[in-house]
Structure formats: structure tokens, C-alpha cells
Amino acid sequence: MTRRLLDSAETLSYDPVQEVDWDTPLDTDHHGASPEWSTLYGTPYWAEMTPEQQRELTRQEAASVASTGIWFEMILQQLMLRDFYGKDQTDPAFQWALTEIADECRHSIMFARGAAKLRAPAYRPRRLVLELGRLFKTIAYGESAYAAILVAEEVLDVMQRDWMRDERVAPFVRTINNIHVVEESRHMKFARAETKRRLAASGRLRRRISALGTSIAAYFIIDSMVSPSVYANAGLDVRRAVREAKANEHHKSMLRSSCAGLMEFLASAGLLTREATWFYRRANLV
Template sequence: MHSVLPEHSDEFRTLLDRLSEKATADYYNPFTTFDWPKALPEDAYWMSRELLTVHGTEYADDLTPDQLKRLSRWESVNFYSLNVHGIRDLLIEVMRRVHTPGFEVPSEFFHHFVGEENDHMWFFATFCLRYGGKIYPEKKLRSPAAAAQPDPRIENFLVFARILVFEQIVDHYNAHLAQDAQLHATIRHINALHHQDESRHIAFGRRLVHLLWDELTASGIDDRVRQDIRAYLRRYIAHSVESFYSPAVYRDAGIPDGFALRQRLLAHPARHAAHQRVLRKTTDSLVRMGVLDA
């Protein structure tokens, strides 16, 4: 396999060198950075009220302040659990490609990426286990690429497109949580550090995905394949958003009939508007690249 995007290597190397230098300058040791309190206050919010899955609906009005705070605790644990699973998956995919034919140019940056994501997975898992006593299990969306589209160019594109979607959705939450003065300092700190690192990963991901898509379309993929790729990414985006609506979370928060509540919330116009806000950067960037239709 030829090197990824050789005609763009100078421009791409310049970006990667700048991001690598920033990663070195921003380096921290996660094992000494955090001062983990023995417990977090249960009479406080652990997730911003604006980010709760019931926000903007009549179902939020039906809950008492104590119930909303309890929901925020478990939705917080679910959010960090989603990060643990998402990071594990992206680490596996990136490690499969580091220092392999075709990925010579980004492999040096991959080392920063892998090291930082491993740190992120550790501190998100630590939060879940310390303050929630568990990590919520993963609900995966199977990729059809391996069976239906064995072309490695399509597989590579889908891998890094999924990583970009995941990181941009998570970063929307990180940026908000890091600035919410009502949250405990530990919660703000975790999200601020993750947002700091993800800003580099997203800059890298946007450029790589764009270039991989340009290379893929220039190779002459037919319209059916193009539509299959778009349909899969739309399903992946929807699945990612729907993962925030967890019947297990509602059960742990003491809210009855979590499966029915999940369905009602996913159909609610206020939640659709919230999803558009969460996904705006994700969908805008993919539309600009020509990956998704406007």
C-alpha cells in the first residue's frame, strides 16, 4: 500500500509537527495530576442540567431537584463509560495502523495520540469506578465495512471518520462541563484536560478524514458505495447520540420504566433540537468535506 496522501505530505507533516509540539508542551502525568476526593457530594449536580437527557422536556418538570441530581450522577457515569468504550475501540484501530505501510506520515503523531487516549481512558474509568462503582456496558454498532467492503481504503476512511465523530460529540460535552461553575472541581478538571487534548486530536482527525475521503473519491468509487458509506455514518452518528439515553441509568436514578422513557425522549422535539446543537460541528464538517449531503 502506498503512503497515505503523498501529494499532501509536506502540508500534512507541517500540521502534524505543530500538533506534536503542542502535545509535548501540554504534557501532564495523569497519575499525579488529579487529587481524587474520597467521594463527590450527592446533593450536587455531576452533569450540567442543560446536558441531561430530560432537559427541555416535561419529563424534567416531573422530577424533583433531588431526582434530577441523582439522574445527573448516573448520566455522568454513563458519559464517562461511553468514553472508556469509545477510546478502547479507537486505540485498537489506531494501533493496527501505526508504523504500517500507508501510514508512514502520521505514525509519529499516532504515538502522542495513543499515549494521550490511554491516559484519558484511565481517568474516565477511575471516575466511574470510584464514584459509580461500575462502568456501564457497551452497546456496539457493527460496521458492515469488513464484510461488504473489503477495500482497505474504505475501511481506513470509516475508522477515522468514526473516531472524528466520537471525539467531536464528546468534546461538545467536555467544553460545557469544564466551564460549569456548579460542578465539582474534579469534574471540571477532567473535562478541561480532555478538551485540551481533544482539540489537537480533532484538528488532526478533520484533516486526515478530509484527505482520506478525497483520495477515496478520486479512486472512482461508484455511487452505491458512496451511499452505503453515508448511510453507515448516519447510523453511527444516530447510535452515538442515542447511547446517552440509557434505561440502566434511569433505573439507577430511580426513574421507573426506563425503556419507555427512552423512546419518548428520543422522539421529543426538544431533544431533537438538543441533538442538532451537539452534532452541529460534526455534521457541518462532514458536509463541507462532501462526505454527507447537506
């Protein structure tokens, strides 16, 4: 499989520096993401906002999602480097790991430039989550590492497939999303295969521990995707926006729908235990 992934990377990869229109000024008549994916879409607050405010909010939310993507891609790169450290360099799997890491570096730079073009600040997870991420990248291994990678990539994938097809979204953002979707499809195939392969050698206790660790990682990834600061930067009342976003059943439904395939895979792999399901429910993924 890894040889096929390497061949695919050689024939279907993009250079964001060349592919993305970085020079055209931001057109504020466009959204940064499909409005239906906004955390406030369908709420009374959304109905009160002007179209300009709605567009600005989706631009800030898209930048926050991109920033969260950068944070987890940095964790991902370290997990893979640690996993393949000292292994056979002639193995296609080793070479694929380095290819994926190179992809993630380019994606992170692309996301950073995209967020800057959206006129957004550097959104970061809160300090506790940053430190938990530091711990996770240090201790996660085997199936728990690859399953967590899969969770992060699958959630972004469904969102971005919607955004890249939506003509209301800024053209340069759609290009970024398209690049990420195409290249991440290979990463997800590898993560699924590695998760299954590592689980084949795991016992019942290890499987339950891995399931719990993956679900906790998923909770913090989803919880960090949209920073509360986006509401202030969109000129909204932060307290009201956070309150209505947390109660927004439409957004919760979008998240659950986006993760249906992922949850099916985790269940088939034995990683959807009762304890893990509690965290997935908290993250609105089931």
C-alpha cells in the first residue's frame, strides 16, 4: 500500500506557493467557510447579524480552524518522526512517513498564509490544551497515535469538502481546501491501515486504553477548533456568542454527520468503548 501512496504523491501533489492566489487582495464579499458550518448558523444571534458580520465571522472561524490544523499537524509530524526513528530507510513505509511529514509542513505554511490573508490573528488552543498536546506527542504510540491522527484529519476533510465546492467561499480558501483534501486522502488511508495493523497485536486492556486516549485527544481537538476570540474579532458579544454556539443543535448535527464514517471505523476496530463514547458525545461526534 505504501508504494501506491508514494506513487500517488509523485503524480498528484500541489505546490501551494504556485497554486494559491496569494496576490489578489481579500474580497470581503466572500465567506471564509460555508455559512452552514459556522458555530452560530441557525441561532437567533446569526439571524440578527448583518451579511457583512456573517461573512467576517466565517472568515475568522476558518482561520481558527486552520490554526488548530497547524497545531495538530505539528503534533502529527513529531509522532511520525518518533515512530519511524531508527527504522529501515529503504522500507517504502519509512519513505512514505517522510513524504507525509513533508506534506504536513507545506500544509501548515499554507494554512498560516491563508489565515493571514483572512486578516486573522494567530489563534491558539488555550494553555492547558497546548500542554496536554505536548504530553500527547511525547507518550502516544502505536494505534492511539494513528487513530488520533485519523480523527483530526477526518473531521477537517468533511468540512473542507463542503467549503471547496461552495462559491460563496473566497476562491483562495477553496483552493487551499482542495489541496488539503486531495493530499490528506492519502494520509487518512495510511492512518486507517496503521491503526488496524497496530491493533492486531494489542490485547483487551491496551485496546481500551488506546480507545480512551484517542477519544480524549478527539475531544480537545474539536473543542479547540473555534477559539472564542473569533467572536470578538468579528465584532460580536463574546459571552452571548459562546453561549449560543454551545447550545447550537445545528452545528452539533453537522459535526455528528461529518463523523459518521469515522465512528463506524472506530467501532469496527474496537475503539468505540463505553468510556471513549462518553468523550465523543461531549465533543458532539456521536
